[in-house]
Amino acid sequence: MDTDLQVKAKQLWKEGNELMDVDNYSEAHKKYLKALKINPNYCDAMFNISLAKFLMHDLSGALEMLRKLEKIEQNRIDIFLVHGRIASEYIKLLAEEQRKCVFAAIGIDPNNKGITDLVADINSKIALIEASFGSLGEKLQGNGEVYRTKNQDENKLTVEREEVTRNMLRKSSVNLGSVVGMQHAKKVLNDEFRLLRASESGKYGNMFQNTGIILYGPPGVGKTRLVLAFAGQHNLPVYTVRINEVLDMWTGNSEKNLQKIFDAAIRDPPSLIVIDEIDALGRERLSRDGSDRTLVNQFIVSMDRLREEGKGVMVMGTTNRPFDVDQALRRGGRFQTEIYVQPPDFRDRVELFSFFLSEFELSHDNEAMEILARETELYTPADIEKICREVLLNYVIDNPESIKPEITLNNVLSTIMGYRAGGRTVKLWYERLKESMGKDWFDFEYPELAEDVMKFSKV
Ligand SMILES: Nc1ncnc2c1ncn2[C@@H]1O[C@H](COP(=O)(O)OP(=O)(O)O)[C@@H](O)[C@H]1O
Ligand SMILES: [Mg+2]
Secondary structure (H helix, E strand, O other): OOHHHHHHHHHHHHHHHHHHHOOOHHHHHHHHHHHHHHOOOOHHHHHHHHHHHHHOOOHHHHHHHHHHHHHHOOOOHHHHHHHHHHHHHHHHHHHHHHHHHHHHHHHHOOOOHHHHHHHHHHHHHHHHHHHHHHHHHHHOOOOHHHHHHHHHHHHHHHHHHHHHHHHHHHHHOOOHHHOOOOHHHHHHHHHHHHHHHHHHHOOOOOOOOOOEEEEEOOOOOOHHHHHHHHHHHOOOOEEEEOHHHHOOOOOOHHHHHHHHHHHHHHOOOOEEEEEOOOOHHHHHHHHHHOOOOHHHHHHHHHHHHHHHHOOOEEEEEEEOOHHHOOHHHHOOOOOOEEEEOOOOOHHHHHHHHHHHOOOOHHHHOHHHHHHHHHOOOOOOHHHHHHHHHHHHHHHHHHOOOOOOOOOOHHHHHHHHHHOOOOOHHHHHHHHHHHHHOOHHHHHHHOHHHHHHHHHHOOO
16 A cells, blocks of 8 residues: 555554544544545554444444454454454343333233243343353453453343243233133143242152153144243243254353353242253254254253252243154153143134134124134144234224224124135144154054044045
């Protein structure tokens, strides 16, 4: 580069620094930008731009600039340290934003399922952050300074997580009342809850200890919803394990992440560890690096550990692919209870339609509800929910002026006609099951499922 221009850029940089010294960040920012325009790889200018942005509370802008800078300058520790510091400010800011969103949503409709989903999602992220701090701390052991900071951070994150789970789940009051039908599964879970309390009291030794429950069935029947509602009903903090998020590219970290989640749940009984799509455990890992089973093994160790230390901790897994769940998990008292969640029957569908259409007069017309239920054999609650939403949407589009929406049976029926996916997923699920499994296997292990496979794969 032309030396004249270089001198000019440096001059602008210096002027920027003087402005920074008198806290005039926005003018300083302009100077640095000008310097950068002259020399697009001017690292010092980039570095100070990110500082100025940070001081002007533009955290995402600051981070973006640092990311660019790191591509050019890969060996400067000050860049990484500043980047890390700003990133942690950013996490705090976003956490606050998340908290506000959840509280605002609770204020509008405390029973909305999206709230529980969001809270579960936030919790799993926080658990993961904590988990990675944990492994970082171990790597840094001996380096007093950094290690202390790590401990402080960890405590803060733990407190935050507990606030999120306890307060928000309790306030969101998503309970079993918002889950239509599923009587059998609800009853089994309620029995399990009594056992959980008995085991937590410690009075009966290991007698009532049931470490795990698996809910299985076709997609969309409400397995995940039921687990979250169960937690809400009994005020149990939920520790969510998402296999993809637990998996870490560093050897040994996935196992540590999993262990951290179990540690946290054990410290906090009665509590629930939820593993959605539990069949992914093992499968994902196998496809990633071919051979090792360490994550499954760690999981088994953690489950077995619950029997000794985990009074009042229960693990609940859900899956659409029960036959893919690692055999070792289903043995040895790990997942003792398996609950088959069927698609809603006729009565359930009547209830589902009146539940999702409850804002309308039509929902009180039992005959109409029965007609709808008859038209929707093998439709899941998820299908029915979608249909009902669409009915409302169509109504609003067609009657923009209406103040109190009222719909007719025909409105719903025509939406059902237009909803081709309905019933397909469930039927396919049973058909696949029939194809992939020998008949003997069903008869022996899952008699109820075998019956449904025969019944529904023909519908
Ligand atoms: N029994 C139910 N009562 C009310 N809504 C339900 C029920 N089951 C499912 N839903 C609705 O359908 C959607 C899908 O349910 P989900 O629990 O994710 O199914 P699964 O985990 O079995 O695949 C949920 O978002 C929920 O709104
Ligand atoms: Mg699910």
